[in-house]
Amino acid sequence: MPPRISLTRYLVEQQRHDNRIPAQLRLLLEVVARACKSISMAVNKGALGGVLGSTETENVQGEIQKKLDVIANEVLIEANEWGGHLAAMASEEMDGIYVVPNRYPQGEYLLLFDPLDGSSNIDVNVSIGTIFSVLRKPEGPSGVTLQDFLQPGHQQVAAGYCIYGPQTTLVLTVGAGVVMFTLDREQGSFVLTQESLQIPPDTREFAINMSNMRHWAAPVRRYVDECLAGREGPRGKDFNMRWIASMVADVHRILTRGGIFMYPWDNREPDKPGKLRLMYEANPMGWIVEQAGGAASDGLGRILDIHPASLHQRVSVMLGSRHEVERLAAYHTAL
Numbered sequence: 001m002p003p004r005i006s007l008t009r010y011l012v013e014q015q016r017h018d019n020r021i022p023a024q025l026r027l028l029l030e031v032v033a034r035a036c037k038s039i040s041m042a043v044n045k046g047a048l049g050g051v052l053g054s055t056e057t058e059n060v061q062g063e064i065q066k067k068l069d070v071i072a073n074e075v076l077i078e079a080n081e082w083g084g085h086l087a088a089m090a091s092e093e094m095d096g097i098y099v100v101p102n103r104y105p106q107g108e109y110l111l112l113f114d115p116l117d118g119s120s121n122i123d124v125n126v127s128i129g130t131i132f133s134v135l136r137k138p139e140g141p142s143g144v145t146l147q148d149f150l151q152p153g154h155q156q157v158a159a160g161y162c163i164y165g166p167q168t169t170l171v172l173t174v175g176a177g178v179v180m181f182t183l184d185r186e187q188g189s190f191v192l193t194q195e196s197l198q199i200p201p202d203t204r205e206f207a208i209n210m211s212n213m214r215h216w217a218a219p220v221r222r223y224v225d226e227c228l229a230g231r232e233g234p235r236g237k238d239f240n241m242r243w244i245a246s247m248v249a250d251v252h253r254i255l256t257r258g259g260i261f262m263y264p265w266d267n268r269e270p271d272k273p274g275k276l277r278l279m280y281e282a283n284p285m286g287w288i289v290e291q292a293g294g295a296a297s298d299g300l301g302r303i304l305d306i307h308p309a310s311l312h313q314r315v316s317v318m319l320g321s322r323h324e325v326e327r328l329a330a331y332h333t334a335l
Ligand code: AHM
Pocket: 063, 092, 114, 116, 117, 118, 119, 120, 209, 245, 246, 247, 248, 263, 276
């Protein structure tokens, strides 16, 4: 039997390999993984831990926070603030950036996260997850500012997510492909279970919230109409549909067997570019998908090339099997 490779060993070996992961980044990824383990335990306890249900508070997006949103946010901050690897953090659940307090040393990285994506699924016991993105703090004499975070996604140095489902699985990229680790609860460690994940370029499966159909833009409607027309339609094949309402779970399925995920702009809130957030949802997921051979577009261009103007900026998201994403993007430019 080949040796079991723990996340720690994988990261140490990556560090040795042309210093692909500098020491501070290795520590950061270990700490994030440890925080995800704690979140996984809290999620598992559910009603027994008194963690289900909502708080009385709203986040910056005006969404009522679930108790687990707040707990996961605190776990990630407390785990990461003292290690000396970070300068600041930003989260879906916090209005502004969280600068590492003066009492701790400041590191050279910036961490962004959606502490618990798919919040609407928490209480109904459906898969949810943590999404994270790591940027390098730009060099400069002054302290860390919001401006330091506003970097396009192609400047990420690490990105990943941890899905809390039937298994707890951590998926990671540092720009050298995508790797997957499964949490061994008896040992308390993440174990490497798949390397070099590849998304097939073609698919017969799409994911979109169909209840928004009447609000979609014409290119998205055309794409989905053609999928629904099946074998008799212009695509000449039948399509299957899935919608979990947790981006982590939909992306995880796509990494496993292909597919296209769409949360496009729609006419419900015409002034907003979409529902999902660029910096801690679309960018990390977009990079993971690209690193697995897929594509990520907002319909007009590559998501990773968007220059963010604000921390909680929203974006139209179409990602997954490359040929399907390219087709949908072509429908946008054709009109
Ligand atoms: P959240 O970060 O507040 O949980 O919202 C993001 C989620 C995604 O995980 C998912 O794809 C989408 O919202 C589901 O939206 P909808 O409820 O419109 O189906």
